[in-house]
Amino acid sequence: MRLSATVSTPARAPGDALAVSVWQEDIRRRAIVAEDLARLDRDAHGALSAAVARESMKGERGQRVEAATRGGRIIVFLGMGKRAKMDPRAWLILGAAASHFAREHRVKSLALAARVEGTGEIARLLAQGLHLGGYEYALGTGEKFKRRKLPLQSTVISFLSKLPGQVTEALRTGSIVGQAANFARDLVNEPANVVTPTELAARAKAWCEPAGVEVDVWGKAKLKALNCGGLLGVNQGSTEPPVMIVMRHAPEELRGGPKLALVGKGVTFDTGGISLKPGADMHLMKGDMAGAAAVIAAMGAIGRLRLPVQVIAYVPSTDNMPSGSAIRPGDVVTHPNGKTTEVLNTDAEGRLILADALVHACREKPTHLVDWATLTGACVVALGERIAGVMSPDEAWRARVCALGTDAGERVWPLPLDEDFAEGLKKSDVADLANIGGGRWGGAEVAGKFLEQFVDGPLWAHVDIAGPSYASSAHAQFTTKGATGCGVPLAVRLAESLAAARGG
Incomplete structure (x- = not known):
């Protein structure tokens, strides 16, 4: 799997499918308060706002909402918990959840919108998680265990700010x-x-x-x-x-x-x-x-x-x-x-x-x-x-x-x-x-x-x-x-x- 990083808004991140982080701070009183998420929600026919309204998406870690955009791209919103309480394992989980989503839908290219400023450490953990989340045991014998080539070929991680020089090496290390x-x-x-x-x-x-x-x-x-x-x-x-x-x-x-x-x-x-x-x-x-x-x-x-x-x-x-x-x-x-x-x-x-x-x-x-x-x-x-x-x-x-x-x-x-x-x-x-x-x-x-x-x-x-x-x-x-x-x-x-x- 090829990994790269870019600076872009979530809506502009390139890929057949899009995974987007959602923080608890993005949601208040059963409404989306983050403008970039609101724009994505409109493109996704209101799937995120509907989930927020019925409280099945509060931005809590492990929560997930899937939808299709007007252009036909599959999108998944992934709850991350509180931004102020982020730990290294949360980035690992985000990368893995995005990769798991891509594996389920058999997509070839994925965009992962982290919605934070880029750092080498975050890039490393996301890359590590992307590989862990795409894992399938397929080394045994018989038809069930024939090695399956996973379709995901490339992932672009989008951040909100200029990337430090070590991001490319961090992606390699995480991989x-x-x-x-x-x-x-x-x-x-x-x-x-x-x-x-x-x-x-x-x-x-x-x-x-x-x-x-x-x-x-x-x-x-x-x-x-x-x-x-x-x-x-x-x-x-x-x-x-x-x-x-x-x-x-x-x-x-x-x-x-x-x-x-x-x-x-x-x-x-x-x-x-x-x-x-x-x-x-x-x-x-x-x-x-x-x-x-x-x-x-x-x-x-x-x-x-x-x-x-x-x-x-x-x-x-x-x-x-x-x-x-x-x-x-x-x-x-x-x-x-x-x-x-x-x-x-x-x-x-x-x-x-x-x-x-x-x-x-x-x-x-x-x-x-x-x-x-x-x-x-x-x-x-x-x-x-x-x-x-x-x-x-x-x-x-x-x-x-x-x-x-x-x-x-x-x-x-x-x-x-x-x-x-x-x-x-x-x-x-x-x-x-x-x-x-x-x-x-x-x-x-x-x-x-x-x-x-x-x-x-x-x-x-x-x-x-x-x-x-x-x-x-x-x-x-x-x-x-x-x-x-x-x-x-x-x-x-x-x-x-x-x-x-x-x-x-």
Whole structure:
């Protein structure tokens, strides 16, 4: 999809269809008070004013009115909420809602009237949203899932004032991030018998290497040589070999300065192992590699953006299956740093494989480290299905990660990581740690505290995306049922932030 920006009134914005933002301040006492909207309403045979009069359009976020103009052009008015309370996510939603509208009507060219002064940040978020809103999963087999070429070929975003010089680059950045998030969605939506650990590694290479990102895949022999006991232990019950996918965006001229490490949990299917999960909704456990998908997708985006900062990534990947050879409750695994873990619950497997990856990531001496994982149901209980939990022993770094998440249009929230969450982890009789805490409460924080035992050196944050990585139903107008691409925008923002810090 080609994206461009222009300065024009909504009525003059070019395109087969027109999407227009409507603010609550544009409507007063069941009447339109914004003159540009009133002109559009007259051209649309009074459809907007009729909706305003019956109060089905108040300018509230999520409201929508469709009509046809006198010239035959389709138009949609999209509620945005209060102008004074706009946040980054609102621009994401506007772009996505406009793209979703275009997809529904199969139009080839779209005009999006933002009705605000143009800025690079708004342009970026609108572009990102346009790609997210146009997403359709179509990678499966059979007639239903044949790849469909979406008809939307171009979108022009119209602003009300002269555009700053960075708008073109901002549109490009937003497009790359949106496309990367959709790539992550494809990985998560694919069935587990297709996206095996080996296939995940192949797709990481196919996505990252054309962007200039180096990809190395460690097989079982190397994992044994490097003492990755957590990953090898979880893999014991599987017929699929495990892998550690290592990615590097590290041009020689960028040696020195900040160095970012990303880690993503890559459990391609999680039965729970011997500690078997209930059968209901187990098919959704193909999405237990959403953290890996986010990191892989983000690395490709970082490479395409040519960000002037060193970024490394580690993705441990296996499935977690029950069998005669599977790891058992009570077994002990040894991690690359020599620490041992007693496996009291084989369904707490993600932290075991992440521990190995965190140790190896820290050995590359990054200044900053962030991991993404669909780690705990407890985080979903605490924050719901749409908000990620962020934990770090450093409150300033946690706050920075949360702020960048908000800037990226993601919903994140800080969670504590106090020392008492580790108490149950340290009560094993046969190992340094147990992989669960032994109590019912604070499960997300206990998991985060376990991971902290394997971080040595960098500022670190853990992002639990068990809730927002997968949408059980469509919401927010850019999230169809299925994978969301959660984590990709934040990871790219982190890399950009550190690139800016080094003066890149």
